[in-house]
Amino acid sequence: MTFETRSIGRRLTLLLAGVAALLSLLSWGMVTALAREATQRTQDNVLAASATTIAETLRSEQGEVRLELPYAAFSMLGAISEDRVFYRVTADGDTLTGYDDLPQPMAGRRGQIVFDTANYVGVPIRIASISRRILAGDGPVLVAVTVGQTRDGAGAIAAELSRLAAILSVAFFLVAVALSAFVAQTSLRPLNEIAAAVSRRGPSDLRPLERPAPADLAPLLTALNRLMARLGESISRSEDFIAEAAHRIRTPLATVRAQAEIALRTVSSEPEKDRLRRIIRAVDESSRSAGQLLDHATVAFRIEDLASDNLDLADLASQTVAAMDPTASMRDIRLHLQTASAQITGDAVLLETAIRNVLDNAIKYSPEDTTVTLTITRNESEACLTVMDQGPGLGDEPVAVLTERFRRGNNTDGIVGSGLGLTIAADVLRAHSGRLELTTAPNRSEGACVSLVLPLA
Amino acid sequence: MRYLLVEDNIELADAVIKRLAIDGHAVDHAITLSTAEDCLAAASYDLILLDVMLPDGDGRDFLARSRVYLETPVIVLTARSQVSDRVGALDQGADDYITKPFDFSELEARCRAVLRRRGGLVRNEVTLGPVVFDLLAGTLRDGDQTLELRSREIRLLEVFARHPGQILSKSQLMERLFSYDTAVTENAIEVYVGRLRRRIDGIGLRIETVRGLGYRIETSDP
Numbered sequence: 114m115t116f117e118t119r120s121i122g123r124r125l126t127l128l129l130a131g132v133a134a135l136l137s138l139l140s141w142g143m144v145t146a147l148a149r150e151a152t153q154r155t156q157d158n159v160l161a162a163s164a165t166t167i168a169e170t171l172r173s174e175q176g177e178v179r180l181e182l183p184y185a186a187f188s189m190l191g192a193i194s195e196d197r198v199f200y201r202v203t204a205d206g207d208t209l210t211g212y213d214d215l216p217q218p219m220a221g222r223r224g225q226i227v228f229d230t231a232n233y234v235g236v237p238i239r240i241a242s243i244s245r246r247i248l249a250g251d252g253p254v255l256v257a258v259t260v261g262q263t264r265d266g267a268g269a270i271a272a273e274l275s276r277l278a279a280i281l282s283v284a285f286f287l288v289a290v291a292l293s294a295f296v297a298q299t300s301l302r303p304l305n306e307i308a309a310a311v312s313r314r315g316p317s318d319l320r321p322l323e324r325p326a327p328a329d330l331a332p333l334l335t336a337l338n339r340l341m342a343r344l345g346e347s348i349s350r351s352e353d354f355i356a357e358a359a360h361r362i363r364t365p366l367a368t369v370r371a372q373a374e375i376a377l378r379t380v381s382s383e384p385e386k387d388r389l390r391r392i393i394r395a396v397d398e399s400s401r402s403a404g405q406l407l408d409h410a411t412v413a414f415r416i417e418d419l420a421s422d423n424l425d426l427a428d429l430a431s432q433t434v435a436a437m438d439p440t441a442s443m444r445d446i447r448l449h450l451q452t453a454s455a456q457i458t459g460d461a462v463l464l465e466t467a468i469r470n471v472l473d474n475a476i477k478y479s480p481e482d483t484t485v486t487l488t489i490t491r492n493e494s495e496a497c498l499t500v501m502d503q504g505p506g507l508g509d510e511p512v513a514v515l516t517e518r519f520r521r522g523n524n525t526d527g528i529v530g531s532g533l534g535l536t537i538a539a540d541v542l543r544a545h546s547g548r549l550e551l552t553t554a555p556n557r558s559e560g561a562c563v564s565l566v567l568p569l570a
Numbered sequence: 571m572r573y574l575l576v577e578d579n580i581e582l583a584d585a586v587i588k589r590l591a592i593d594g595h596a597v598d599h600a601i602t603l604s605t606a607e608d609c610l611a612a613a614s615y616d617l618i619l620l621d622v623m624l625p626d627g628d629g630r631d632f633l634a635r636s637r638v639y640l641e642t643p644v645i646v647l648t649a650r651s652q653v654s655d656r657v658g659a660l661d662q663g664a665d666d667y668i669t670k671p672f673d674f675s676e677l678e679a680r681c682r683a684v685l686r687r688r689g690g691l692v693r694n695e696v697t698l699g700p701v702v703f704d705l706l707a708g709t710l711r712d713g714d715q716t717l718e719l720r721s722r723e724i725r726l727l728e729v730f731a732r733h734p735g736q737i738l739s740k741s742q743l744m745e746r747l748f749s750y751d752t753a754v755t756e757n758a759i760e761v762y763v764g765r766l767r768r769r770i771d772g773i774g775l776r777i778e779t780v781r782g783l784g785y786r787i788e789t790s791d792p
Binding site for chain 2 (some may be wrong): 131159357359360361362363364365366367368369370371372374375377378397400404436438439440443444447
């Protein structure tokens, strides 16, 4: 029945988690790039220092360029990693010392260090190169010092940092998802609280909801309250209408009946008396049907939203007996009640209606000067109110047929009835997870035995 | 007994008054709640029959209002047969309720039951020679001997008690004893009279058969 789209809470959580995932990915990428950049700069600085140190030992001696390779220039390179180191010193393009196939980047301006990345002996290396002019013999000589180093160490550091960044990003993402769920739940809480407040209410509680709510929910709350007000108004209007209609129909019926009964006493001719009796009978029939239709409507209405009061079946039975006793004693029918306390849960109005209908049937079909016995028995899980009369019994039709709407037994000649009594009782019991059992009294050749079975509280 | 009937339907009220008068009750009729208040201020009643929907208000509200000072038992006449409505009326202090349209014998039975329940306050006794007949309790007292009667015996004796020395025909008795729709023959009256005769045997009351006319109650005055 309820048409459900994806929950707001889940949608909000997913959305926030998506944003968190994007941010985590971005931050991981940035950290990785920065780590690579930082390790490269560190390597560059060391390479530059190394190249500069070598270049500073260059001097001209007797017209020749001389150099002493300082140990420190290489040891500082070894300090950062185990990477292989290559060098080359050239004077005017001729290699003075070192690996003469080491690529030499285009010399920049004098005194300035130039960096480059190249492939050497099959591995990528980072190169720093510095050039100087040295006066030697017949003129200035352009000397270039190039120091290269493989990049394993720097790469490893960058990869390590990137891995750390990845771990941190995942952790960040997980925390963000948890927070998103929490945030979604928190922001939906007022909504859930309103829903809970509405569903906690009793069936007939249509008062407006008065509770603090976030500004966003104010329109919803207002609409809900307006709906409840309209519903309450419509229910009370239809209740008033039923009451008014019943009054308007039944008061004239009562008048007809009363006047006919008075007339019955004053006329003496038997055919006229018979006619009057028929009038009274018709009035009774219509008012009884109206009453039971009303009962049936009430039952159908109340079953929708069943009240759950704590009740004692014995109290219900004795109240009903008290109400019906004057009617029964008019025909010298004794109501005999054998009670035992039996706690049940249910709707008092409905259960009394059910008992009243069953008892009313029993009285109606009992011959004069007999006894209707009401007995309450219980076992460990069920309470049972049995109404037994000394009437003609229920005939031989099955329960399902007898409790059909407007169905009357096949031995009801001459008794006013609408056929709704047992239907109402059966409906009420079904709504209380109980049942109606119909049998013909065990020890007599006659008599109906109707049991109302209810689960104990 | 003095009854107050609060009912705005004049036709119905008329019939009820007539019927109660047959039983020898005096009935004051109020069409509105304000008239009812005036009546209650002016006289005291044994029983109030109160309609629910009246031109100047709801009978149940009136009941709730006046219950504080009113000790008279009240039977509510309602058009609704919903249990919830009945519960409402009883909660507000009604002693019983009866659904319109009602059978006069049922109304009578309920009035009697309510008055009997209230006990003490109200007495309705008829002296029949040496015997005191308590119509509410349904007992016959002869000195210190008390005899309890059944519902139908009470009603039969009541008819005789209201017409001492008068001959009552079988059909007159039938009308009082049986609901209109019970299929009874005049033989049933003979059965009940016979039963009542046996019950009251030896306490100074006698039901005589007047051949061809009916029955008459005789008291053996001491």
